[in-house]
Amino acid sequence: MPGLRIVVAVTGASGAVYPLRLLERLRRTGAEIHLVLSRAGEKTLFLETGRKAAELKALADHCWPMEDISAPLASGSFRTDGMVVAPCSIHTLSAIAWGISSNLIVRAADVTLKERRRLILMVRESPFHLGHLRAMTAVAEMGGIIAPPIPGFYNQPSTIEDLVDSSVDRVLDLLGLADEDVRRWSGPPSAAGRDRVVSNNPAVSNNKDQSSADASDPESDECADDSD
Numbered sequence: 613m614p615g616l617r618i619v620v621a622v623t624g625a626s627g628a629v630y631p632l633r634l635l636e637r638l639r640r641t642g643a644e645i646h647l648v649l650s651r652a653g654e655k656t657l658f659l660e661t662g663r664k665a666a667e668l669k670a671l672a673d674h675c676w677p678m679e680d681i682s683a684p685l686a687s688g689s690f691r692t693d694g695m696v697v698a699p700c701s702i703h704t705l706s707a708i709a710w711g712i713s714s715n716l717i718v719r720a721a722d723v724t725l726k727e728r729r730r731l732i733l734m735v736r737e738s739p740f741h742l743g744h745l746r747a748m749t750a751v752a753e754m755g756g757i758i759a760p761p762i763p764g765f766y767n768q769p770s771t772i773e774d775l776v777d778s779s780v781d782r783v784l785d786l787l788g789l790a791d792e793d794v795r796r797w798s799g800p801p802s803a804a805g806r807d808r809v810v811s812n813n814p815a816v817s818n819n820k821d822q823s824s825a826d827a828s829d830p831e832s833d834e835c836a837d838d839s840d
């Protein structure tokens with residue numbers, strides 16, 4: 613059975629590490645990944661991680677230029693199983709909220725909503741003013757899911773990777789693509805069993821870097837091309 617087809621859009625909010633981790637983990641599920649990266653997203657990726665767009669694109673199966681409004685993702689007739697904007701800037705959130713589909717990210721999000729598919733926005737800003745909150749409310753009223761990268765601490769994170777995974781776990785759950793690394797709360801620790809809180813799977817905490825080897829294995833010529 614083919615994997616799910618997932619659209620991942622990356623915008624210029626802080627948190628470029630989120631799409632990196634999300635794509636690494638999505639790849640392992642066998643999902644067909646379609647990636648769109650905004651100019652600001654590309655800039656923030658470099659400022660925050662030192663990585664170039666090509667490294668992110670290498671994790672996707674298909675990459676589409678932000679300006680390519682004729683890409684398949686711009687049409688509801690192109691079947692997808694969901695879309696994640698990670699991270700989602702206030703600029704892109706607002707455009708989605710009010711239907712200003714002037715680029716492929718906003719158009720693809722609009723299509724996802726109109727086709728009643730799952731749209732997940734990892735909105736990142738702080739603090740929020742009333743306009744931000746209204747935009748999030750508007751998207752939620754249309755069926756979108758507002759999933760800011762706000763980590764939980766109940767699993768006792770000890771690294772930045774743990775904090776990032778805390779939010780990525782929930783996004784994978786929302787997509788129905790939870791992998792073996794997903795951590796869940798399974799009740800308070802007993803005196804003898806603290807591991808119960810840290811992870812359901814004892815192999816998880818020793819397995820954190822396994823996916824990074826996939827990053828150097830681009831499977832698509834489109835994604836290898838960084839010229840767009």
Ligand SMILES: Cc1cc2nc3c(=O)[nH]c(=O)nc-3n(C[C@H](O)[C@H](O)[C@H](O)COP(=O)(O)O)c2cc1C
Pocket residue numbers: 622623624625626650651652653655656659700701702703704736737738
């Ligand atoms: C280092 C850096 C961090 C930023 N962080 C945020 C942020 O957390 N949230 C946000 O909404 N915009 C943030 N911005 C501003 C956006 O990049 C800017 O509004 C941009 O126009 C968004 O465009 P896009 O939605 O097409 O990616 C940041 C910009 C930079 C350079």
